[in-house]
Amino acid sequence: xxxxxxxxxxxxxxxxxxxxxxxxxxxxxxxxxxxxxxARDVYTRRSExxxxxxxxxxxITASNPENNGELFEPAADKVYRxxxxxxxxxxxxxx
Amino acid sequence: MSEKExxxxxxxxxxxxxxxxxxxxxxxxxxxxxxTHIRQISQxxxxxxxxxxxxxxxISRAPSLRRKVALLAKVQDEAGHGLYLYSACETLGISxxxxxxxLHTGKxxxxxxxxxxxxxxxxxxxxxxxxxxxxxxxxxxxxxxSYGPYARAMIRVCKEESFHQRQGFEIMLKLANGTxxxxxxxxxxxxRWWWPSLxxxxxxxxxxxxxxxxxxxxxxxxxxxxxxQQFIDQTVPQADLLGLTIPDPDLKWxxxxxxxxxxxxxxxxxxxxxxxxxxxxxxRMKDRVGAWExxxxxRDAAMAYAEKKEKRKNDIxxxx
Numbered sequence: 001x002x003x004x005x006x007x008x009x010x011x012x013x014x015x016x017x018x019x020x021x022x023x024x025x026x027x028x029x030x031x032x033x034x035x036x037x038x039a040r041d042v043y044t045r046r047s048e049x050x051x052x053x054x055x056x057x058x059x060i061t062a063s064n065p066e067n068n069g070e071l072f073e074p075a076a077d078k079v080y081r082x083x084x085x086x087x088x089x090x091x092x093x094x095x
Numbered sequence: 096m097s098e099k100e101x102x103x104x105x106x107x108x109x110x111x112x113x114x115x116x117x118x119x120x121x122x123x124x125x126x127x128x129x130x131t132h133i134r135q136i137s138q139x140x141x142x143x144x145x146x147x148x149x150x151x152x153x154i155s156r157a158p159s160l161r162r163k164v165a166l167l168a169k170v171q172d173e174a175g176h177g178l179y180l181y182s183a184c185e186t187l188g189i190s191x192x193x194x195x196x197x198l199h200t201g202k203x204x205x206x207x208x209x210x211x212x213x214x215x216x217x218x219x220x221x222x223x224x225x226x227x228x229x230x231x232x233x234x235x236x237x238x239x240x241s242y243g244p245y246a247r248a249m250i251r252v253c254k255e256e257s258f259h260q261r262q263g264f265e266i267m268l269k270l271a272n273g274t275x276x277x278x279x280x281x282x283x284x285x286x287r288w289w290w291p292s293l294x295x296x297x298x299x300x301x302x303x304x305x306x307x308x309x310x311x312x313x314x315x316x317x318x319x320x321x322x323x324q325q326f327i328d329q330t331v332p333q334a335d336l337l338g339l340t341i342p343d344p345d346l347k348w349x350x351x352x353x354x355x356x357x358x359x360x361x362x363x364x365x366x367x368x369x370x371x372x373x374x375x376x377x378x379r380m381k382d383r384v385g386a387w388e389x390x391x392x393x394r395d396a397a398m399a400y401a402e403k404k405e406k407r408k409n410d411i412x413x414x415x
Contacts, residue, residue: 005190005191006186006394006398008398012150025178025179025182025247025248025251026182027178027182027187028191028274029403030394030397030398030400030401031397031401031404031405033399034397034401041171041175042175042178043175045168045171045172045175046255064121065119065121065123065129066123069359
């Protein structure tokens with residue numbers, strides 16, 4: 001049995017220039033360099049990417065779904081943040 | 096949490112799934128949902144990993160460079176599929192080491208099909224055509240399953256899987272149109288892989304203990320018998336095209352149902368293989384456990400090297 005377990009890394013891939021890096025999945029690796037090499041083999045075997053980020057999973061702070069109410073629900077009744085909230089006559093163009 | 100609170104949460108949860116909402120790792124979920132998913136996703140991951148073994152046997156024996164690169168790529172995909180699925184499974188709060196441990200101690204199962212030996216090159220064709228064909232039928236509905244990480248992993252898997260089946264069919268086609276010996280070899284492979292491929296889609300609906308719950312959670316979207324019928328209906332015309340005979344004297348088109356009728360499956364054989372008495376169960380586990388144990392020093396060395404590098408980097412920072 002191994003003494004040490006390789007930590008978990010999250011993999012983000014930019015599929016082409018002009019697009020953002022997107023979460024692709026995760027993998028285990030001993031260090032960042034190996035995580036990058038493994039990510040290349042596991043997630044870009046068919047030209048899926050032009051750039052890879054790897055982040056050790058323990059460094060990610062995530063919001064808790066239990067707090068979704070207080071975090072995200074307030075946005076639901078703020079319709080005035082959307083352009084369709086404002087009544088304008090049809091004659092107004094380019095707006 | 097009181098029983099009433101849990102019940103309430105369960106109702107909200109079931110309603111979310113019924114509305115086709117996805118469940119994500121940090122969402123509340125019933126313990127049974129978590130356990131069932133760990134069981135199914137890990138079983139699926141183990142199947143990908145063990146599935147590399149029967150094919151690995153033929154990489155160095157592939158008859159041409161074209162066949163060799165394709166087989167290498169396919170086996171590499173399977174390693175990748177195993178990794179996507181292990182990662183998805185780990186989001187449910189089980190570690191990779193626990194998962195490996197379950198496989199290596201025989202606590203977790205993998206697809207029984209990989210407990211059959213690959214004795215000729217034609218087996219590479221039959222596996223791609225039939226085993227991957229059956230796997231695709233099983234996997235496509237899972238792309239819309241309720242657990243987000245599993246569904247995302249399955250989308251990637253399905254995208255990559257179709258080349259596997261096509262390369263297998265191409266091998267069969269070449270052999271079937273080759274010398275009489277080559278055609279015999281293809282027929283022999285079909286004879287040996289046909290029934291195990293049908294069994295691979297799982298026990299009959301009457302025997303399947305998990306179906307009802309799994310359907311509700313969209314972990315399953317069609318029953319085993321429906322999937323099996325679909326597989327037979329789409330594979331028979333492909334065998335005709337190859338000019339090969341499916342080893343089932345009872346197989347015939349049923350005008351009334353619009354499906355093929357087929358003969359009795361030997362379920363005793365299936366359960367024997369599941370219970371560990373298939374022709375290659377012991378060899379597969381020995382190879383898998385051996386690879387893991389012999390790799391221990393490599394994993395340890397990589398970790399020690401990473402730690403040493405990290406320490407050196409910090410020492411330099413401190414010196415500045």
